[in-house]
Amino acid sequence: MEKLQKLVINDFIQMTERIANGKTNILDFGLEEMQFYRGEIHMIKMVGDHPGIFISEMARNFNVTRAVVAKTVRKLEEHGFLEKKEDDEDKKRFCLFLTEKGEIAYKLHNQYHQEYDRPLFAYLESLNDNELHIIQEFLKHANALIENHF
Numbered sequence: 001m002e003k004l005q006k007l008v009i010n011d012f013i014q015m016t017e018r019i020a021n022g023k024t025n026i027l028d029f030g031l032e033e034m035q036f037y038r039g040e041i042h043m044i045k046m047v048g049d050h051p052g053i054f055i056s057e058m059a060r061n062f063n064v065t066r067a068v069v070a071k072t073v074r075k076l077e078e079h080g081f082l083e084k085k086e087d088d089e090d091k092k093r094f095c096l097f098l099t100e101k102g103e104i105a106y107k108l109h110n111q112y113h114q115e116y117d118r119p120l121f122a123y124l125e126s127l128n129d130n131e132l133h134i135i136q137e138f139l140k141h142a143n144a145l146i147e148n149h150f
Contacts, residue, residue: 012142029108033079033101041109043072044081044098048106052095054087081105 028035036044039062046058055073059066073096076082081102084094098106124132 016146027109027112029105029112031104031108034105034108036105040072040076041105043069043076044102044105045109047082047096047102048098051097052085054093054095056093058096076102 026035026037027041042062043058046061047053050057055066055069058073059069062069073082073084077084079101080099083097083099085097087093087095124135127135
């Protein structure tokens with residue numbers, strides 16, 4: 001295997017390990033009660049992006065069990081970020097919505113990504129279509145590899 005290929009593989013492995021080990025990192029948005037585990041803030045984001053979403057839909061999107069989502073939703077509801085409303089069509093299901101406090105967290109999360117992801121967006125904008133296609137193909141193969149390992 002060529003030296004450059006080994007470097008790319010090592011960089012990819014390091015990135016994957018950082019992501020896997022970063023699941024327990026807490027994001028602190030600098031305001032009282034605005035510290036979240038990554039899974040929590042991403043559930044807030046999903047509800048903000050899809051108001052009225054069901055727990056089962058969130059579980060499918062995150063590829064986790066409904067019980068995992070329900071536990072986090074319960075915690076976010078207790079802390080005042082989410083609220084459940086009975087589904088008009090099926091009284092056994094609940095629709096999820098952000099509260100005012102949840103909207104603040106949602107906006108802070110979006111601002112966080114705008115600030116910290118800007119260099120990546122600028123880099124991608126500097127690439128031509130062929131270079132972007134190569135990256136896209138690499139990411140498809142990398143995602144398949146991750147699916148096999150995690």
